[in-house]
Every structure is written in structure tokens, then in C-alpha cells.
Amino acid sequence: MAITLTQGILIAIFAIIAGIDFWLEGFYIFRPMIVCTVTGFLIGDLKLGIIAGGLTELAFAGLTPVGGTQPPNPIMAGIMTVVIAHTTGHSPATAIGLSLPFSILMQYIILLCYSIFSVFTKKADEYVAKGEFRKFGMIVLLPTVLVALAYSVFSFLSVYGAQGLMKTLVNSMPTWLSHGFTIAGGILPAVGFGLLLKSMLKAKYVPYLLLGFTAACFIKFGNLMPVAIIGASLAWIEYGREKKEQDVNKKFKNMEKSLEDVGGEEDGI
Amino acid sequence: MESEKKERNKLSKRDITKLGLLSLFNQSGMNYQRMQADGWTFAMIPSLKKVYGADKKGLIEAVKANLQFINTNNYAAPLLMGLEASLEENGEERSTIDGLRVALFGPIAGIGDAITWYTILPIVAGVTASFAKQGSILGPLVFFIVYVAMFLARIPIAHLGYSAGTKAISKIHENSAIVAHAASVLGCTVIGGLIATYVQIDVVTKIQVTSSHSISIQKEFFDNIFPNILPLAYTFLLYWLLKKKNVNPVTLIILTFFLAILFSWMGVL
Structure with missing residues (x-):
């Protein structure tokens, strides 16, 4: 069964909502469980949608956007699993595999967005410097709008316009180019850290930076907790040392002051 | 205070x-x-x-x-x-x-x-x-x-x-x-x-020593000096450019992209 134009438009509209939700991680309607169910409902096969939802959700359970990484796109996987199962008559389980190229292409689009949107930060800084917070808000929300737009176009083309074309496109993208984008994504945080260090780093803090770096290199753990504990311990030590120094200085000053006072009295005699 | x-x-x-x-x-x-x-x-x-x-x-x-x-x-x-x-x-x-x-x-x-x-x-x-x-x-x-x-x-x-x-x-x-x-x-x-955890730079180039033996530059060279030495070096390079040369962050983003795709094309990264 083919997808009608109306169904294509409806799915595109839903993709916008789910896309914004995924971008913000708001209500989790971007998870395949919900995406498949709604897509199934929109093309008039609710039961297929629910069953595909259960299967795809489990298949994507481990693919999570933790720590700013981007997994294969769960929205396109959900939509295309149901659409492919509906149009080709494949079982939902097979359709999951066939939906993967769409899901991976959308993943690349989002990764590209992460990189491109770095360009807006300069403008955002300018608005803040001038105190134009309304304009700042608009430039912060702009990426969300652009992402929504990308979802609407991509999902409509995948569902209604050009399923075959999309598949060829995914397969024909030169690997060095897609690989280059992946690499750039891995290196770009360095720009953010460079900016952070520009405002925070003083020569006396370099040793701590190196300690944190070394600790993270050799302690294999899922998150930065060990490094944070080391940092907290160092901060604690420094706090104690500085406080002691301050107290000693205060005592010295008091002594100096009392000596001066004594001196003054002697002069008076 | x-x-x-x-x-x-x-x-x-x-x-x-x-x-x-x-x-x-x-x-x-x-x-x-x-x-x-x-x-x-x-x-x-x-x-x-x-x-x-x-x-x-x-x-x-x-x-x-x-x-x-x-x-x-x-x-x-x-x-x-x-x-x-x-x-x-x-x-x-x-x-x-x-x-x-x-x-x-x-x-x-x-x-x-x-x-x-x-x-x-x-x-x-x-x-x-x-x-x-x-x-x-x-x-x-x-x-x-x-x-x-x-x-x-x-x-x-x-x-x-x-x-x-x-x-x-x-x-x-x-x-x-x-x-x-x-x-x-x-x-x-x-x-x-x-x-150490967010910035990822991995050199994939291998030097062919004999027909059956090759040396991986990342594993045998960089990792033996210090793990994650390239991310640290690149972050400090960016920090230096930002702080001492007052380079615009957007320029650095574009530079990073250019280098990533170039090195991907050359097969280095």
C-alpha cells in the first residue's frame, strides 16, 4: 500500500513535533515507542504501529544521546520502520533494518547542525554585550526552528517523495566526507574548552589542569566523578592552606599594628 | 570582601x-x-x-x-x-x-x-x-x-x-x-x-615495515608518549590562538572543520 500525499504531510508535521522534542529532550515522544504508534495511527494501521513501536524501542534502547553524542536517529527509524512495513509488506522486524539508512542520514544531518550552529555563538555574544536579550533569545531558539525544518523536509521526502533516492544518497556519500564530519565533531569541543580556559586559566592553575587531564586519561570510568573528587580534594587542601595563610597574615598585621601603637605612645612622651 | x-x-x-x-x-x-x-x-x-x-x-x-x-x-x-x-x-x-x-x-x-x-x-x-x-x-x-x-x-x-x-x-x-x-x-x-574525555583525535595512519608487519602511529607512538596527547596539544594551540593572538572562535571552528575533512581525505585521521 502506498502512502498518500495527505498522510505524507501529516507524518511530516508529526516529525516536526517529535524532532523539536528530540532536540530539547522534553517529553520523549521522539522515542520509537511513541513515533511508531503515532505513525501507525496516521497511516491507518494503529496495531502495526504499536507492535513496531515495541520492537524498535527495544532495538534502540542502547542508542542514547548521552554526553552530547548523537545516535542513529530514533524518529526516522520509527517513522520508516512503520512506513516500510506498511508499504512493502515486510515484517516490522525486517523493516527496522531497512529503516536504518534513513536513520543514519538524519543522524548526520543533526551532527552537521551541531557543528554549523557554532556559528551563531558570536552573534549571541554580541547581543548579550549590547543587552539585547530579546534578540539573544531569538538567536538561541533559531537552531530549534532550523532543526524542525530539517525534520519536516527530510521526513516528507523519505515517506512520500523519494524513498529510493534517499537510499542511494546514503550509500553514495563518499566515506572520507562523512568520516571527516564525524572527526570534526570529535575535535570541536576543543574550541569550547579553549574559550573556557581563556577566561579561567591562570598560570597557577595549570598544574591542576594537568592533574585532571592525567587522572581522566588513566582512570577508566563512565563519567568524570573520579576526576571531580580529585579536584574537590585539591580544592579542599588549597582552601585549608589559604585559610591558614590568611589567619597568619591577620595575626602579623595585628602585631604590627599594636607595635606601631606602642611606638606612637613612646613618641608622645 | x-x-x-x-x-x-x-x-x-x-x-x-x-x-x-x-x-x-x-x-x-x-x-x-x-x-x-x-x-x-x-x-x-x-x-x-x-x-x-x-x-x-x-x-x-x-x-x-x-x-x-x-x-x-x-x-x-x-x-x-x-x-x-x-x-x-x-x-x-x-x-x-x-x-x-x-x-x-x-x-x-x-x-x-x-x-x-x-x-x-x-x-x-x-x-x-x-x-x-x-x-x-x-x-x-x-x-x-x-x-x-x-x-x-x-x-x-x-x-x-x-x-x-x-x-x-x-x-x-x-x-x-x-x-x-x-x-x-x-x-x-x-x-x-x-x-581528555571529550576531544577525540585518533591518527589511523600505519607505517608498513614489512609485508606482514605495520606500525600504527597512534598506538605505537602517540599512545606511548601519553594518551590523549593530541587532544591536549590541540586544545592548548586553540587556547594560545584565542588568548595571545585574539583569533575569532568562528575562524577556529572553520579551521577545525577544514583540517578534519582534509586529514580524513588524506587518510590520516
């Missing part, structure tokens, strides 16, 4: 509730350069506006300080936002607030990810998928309800952060300069760890 403290306006319970809801926009301006910084700041602005009141200059400085690399779990974000709001309200030193934010976002992201992505999601997905696979609407329905509840949980989480901050403040208060120093120590240690 005490005399420098300025009077700030108080935030009401409603302001913190609003902050919790606004934390939804934490990822609205997501980009690779500074991740959630723009969206984070967007959510913080209404609270900061109220705290600073007529002090427009102070407000601009505070907003600017928020526009720094941050990447945390979306359910942990309102906790940190509430904490920061309480510190701002009490007029703590800029370096104390910034140091704490930078130091905390990573560790609480680890805890948040562990709870939301690795505990709640697998359980909810597993249970609801078993319903869905049989075609029962109960599956997606329960899934949806759980995540609406999760969204609403942002409000109590923001309040929790706010009250935790208020309690900690009296202690921080006594020795603000020393606390700022200790916070910078903690912050710089964690940034060192962040560089």
Missing part, C-alpha cells in the same frame, strides 16, 4: 518553578563549540533579570559569564540552575559561581545519565515494549505518562538545587576569596578531565 557584596533582589517560589520549566530549553541552542551554553543561558535570563533588577551592567556581566561551555544531563540541568540562581541572588563572587558551575556540570551529568538513560529508560522501555509487542495501546500510553511525569519532575529538581544553594551559601560567605580560589582549582582540574 564582605563590603563589596551588593544587595540583590530575592527570587520567589514561582520564579524557581518557572526556572524548572524553562530548563526545557537547555538544548535549544545546542552546538559543538559550547554545547548547551546558549540554551542554558536562555533559561537563566528571567531569574537573572529579577535578581539584578535595575543593575543592567551587572546583568550583562552575569549573562556573559553563563555563555561558557556546558554539557550536562537535561534532568540534572534544573538542579544546577536552581543552585546557580541561589548563588546569584546572594551576590556571590563571579568566579565562585562560574567555578562551581563548571566543576559540577560534568559529575551531575554522570549521575543524571546513569539514572535517566541507563536506569529509567531501559526499565520503562522493557516493560512497555512487552505490552506493545502484543499490540496493546497500554504500552505507548504508559510510556508517555511516565515521561510527562519526568518532565514535571524538573520543577521539584529546580527547587532542590535552589534550597541546597541557600544552605551552602552561609559557609561560602565567610571566605569568598579563598572559596573562589578553591573553586577555580576544582574547575581547572575538571576541565583537564573534560579535555
Whole structure:
């Protein structure tokens, strides 16, 4: 069964909502469980949608956007699993595999967005410097709008316009180019850290930076907790040392002051 | 230092509730350069506006300080936002607030990810998928309800952060300069760890020694000097360009992209 134009438009509209939700991680309607169910409902096969939802959700359970990484796109996987199962008559389980190229292409689009949107930060800084917070808000929300737009176009083309074309496109993208984008994504945080260090780093803090770096290199753990504990311990030590120094200085000053006072009295005699 | 403290306006319970809801926009301006910084700041602005009141200059400085690399779990974000709001309200030193934010976002992201992505999601997905696979609407329905509840949980989480901050403040208060120093120590240690975990540069070039034996430059050379030496070197290069040469961050992003794609094409990275 083919997808009608109306169904294509409806799915595109839903993709916008789910896309914004995924971008913000708001209500989790971007998870395949919900995406498949709604897509199934929109093309008039609710039961297929629910069953595909259960299967795809489990298949994507481990693919999570933790720590700013981007997994294969769960929205396109959900939509295309149901659409492919509906149009080709494949079982939902097979359709999951066939939906993967769409899901991976959308993943690349989002990764590209992460990189491109770095360009807006300069403008955002300018608005803040001038105190134009309304304009700042608009430039912060702009990426969300652009992402929504990308979802609407991509999902409509995948569902209604050009399923075959999309598949060829995914397969024909030169690997060095897609690989280059992946690499750039891995290196770009360095720009953010460079900016952070520009405002925070003083020569006396370099040793701590190196300690944190070394600790993270050799302690294999899922998150930065060990490094944070080391940092907290160092901060604690420094706090104690500085406080002691301050107290000693205060005592010295008091002594100096009392000596001066004594001196003054002697002069008076 | 005490005399420098300025009077700030108080935030009401409603302001913190609003902050919790606004934390939804934490990822609205997501980009690779500074991740959630723009969206984070967007959510913080209404609270900061109220705290600073007529002090427009102070407000601009505070907003600017928020526009720094941050990447945390979306359910942990309102906790940190509430904490920061309480510190701002009490007029703590800029370096104390910034140091704490930078130091905390990573560790609480680890805890948040562990709870939301690795505990709640697998359980909810597993249970609801078993319903869905049989075609029962109960599956997606329960899934949806759980995540609406999760969204609403942002409000109590923001309040929790706010009250935790208020309690900690009296202690921080006594020795603000020393606390700022200790916070910078903690912050710089964690940034060192962040560089090691977030920035990824892997050389894939291999030198063919004999027909059966080749040397991997990454494994045999760089990893033997020090793991993650390239990410550290590149971050310091960017830091140097930003601080000493005043290079525009956008130029550095484009440079990074250009290099990544070039090296990918050459087969080096």
C-alpha cells in the first residue's frame, strides 16, 4: 500500500513535533515507542504501529544521546520502520533494518547542525554585550526552528517523495566526507574548552589542569566523578592552606599594628 | 570582601518553578563549540533579570559569564540552575559561581545519565515494549505518562538545587576569596578531565615495515608518549590562538572543520 500525499504531510508535521522534542529532550515522544504508534495511527494501521513501536524501542534502547553524542536517529527509524512495513509488506522486524539508512542520514544531518550552529555563538555574544536579550533569545531558539525544518523536509521526502533516492544518497556519500564530519565533531569541543580556559586559566592553575587531564586519561570510568573528587580534594587542601595563610597574615598585621601603637605612645612622651 | 557584596533582589517560589520549566530549553541552542551554553543561558535570563533588577551592567556581566561551555544531563540541568540562581541572588563572587558551575556540570551529568538513560529508560522501555509487542495501546500510553511525569519532575529538581544553594551559601560567605580560589582549582582540574574525555583525535595512519608487519602511529607512538596527547596539544594551540593572538572562535571552528575533512581525505585521521 502506498502512502498518500495527505498522510505524507501529516507524518511530516508529526516529525516536526517529535524532532523539536528530540532536540530539547522534553517529553520523549521522539522515542520509537511513541513515533511508531503515532505513525501507525496516521497511516491507518494503529496495531502495526504499536507492535513496531515495541520492537524498535527495544532495538534502540542502547542508542542514547548521552554526553552530547548523537545516535542513529530514533524518529526516522520509527517513522520508516512503520512506513516500510506498511508499504512493502515486510515484517516490522525486517523493516527496522531497512529503516536504518534513513536513520543514519538524519543522524548526520543533526551532527552537521551541531557543528554549523557554532556559528551563531558570536552573534549571541554580541547581543548579550549590547543587552539585547530579546534578540539573544531569538538567536538561541533559531537552531530549534532550523532543526524542525530539517525534520519536516527530510521526513516528507523519505515517506512520500523519494524513498529510493534517499537510499542511494546514503550509500553514495563518499566515506572520507562523512568520516571527516564525524572527526570534526570529535575535535570541536576543543574550541569550547579553549574559550573556557581563556577566561579561567591562570598560570597557577595549570598544574591542576594537568592533574585532571592525567587522572581522566588513566582512570577508566563512565563519567568524570573520579576526576571531580580529585579536584574537590585539591580544592579542599588549597582552601585549608589559604585559610591558614590568611589567619597568619591577620595575626602579623595585628602585631604590627599594636607595635606601631606602642611606638606612637613612646613618641608622645 | 564582605563590603563589596551588593544587595540583590530575592527570587520567589514561582520564579524557581518557572526556572524548572524553562530548563526545557537547555538544548535549544545546542552546538559543538559550547554545547548547551546558549540554551542554558536562555533559561537563566528571567531569574537573572529579577535578581539584578535595575543593575543592567551587572546583568550583562552575569549573562556573559553563563555563555561558557556546558554539557550536562537535561534532568540534572534544573538542579544546577536552581543552585546557580541561589548563588546569584546572594551576590556571590563571579568566579565562585562560574567555578562551581563548571566543576559540577560534568559529575551531575554522570549521575543524571546513569539514572535517566541507563536506569529509567531501559526499565520503562522493557516493560512497555512487552505490552506493545502484543499490540496493546497500554504500552505507548504508559510510556508517555511516565515521561510527562519526568518532565514535571524538573520543577521539584529546580527547587532542590535552589534550597541546597541557600544552605551552602552561609559557609561560602565567610571566605569568598579563598572559596573562589578553591573553586577555580576544582574547575581547572575538571576541565583537564573534560579535555581528555571529550576531544577525540585518533591518527589511523600505519607505517608498513614489512609485508606482514605495520606500525600504527597512534598506538605505537602517540599512545606511548601519553594518551590523549593530541587532544591536549590541540586544545592548548586553540587556547594560545584565542588568548595571545585574539583569533575569532568562528575562524577556529572553520579551521577545525577544514583540517578534519582534509586529514580524513588524506587518510590520516
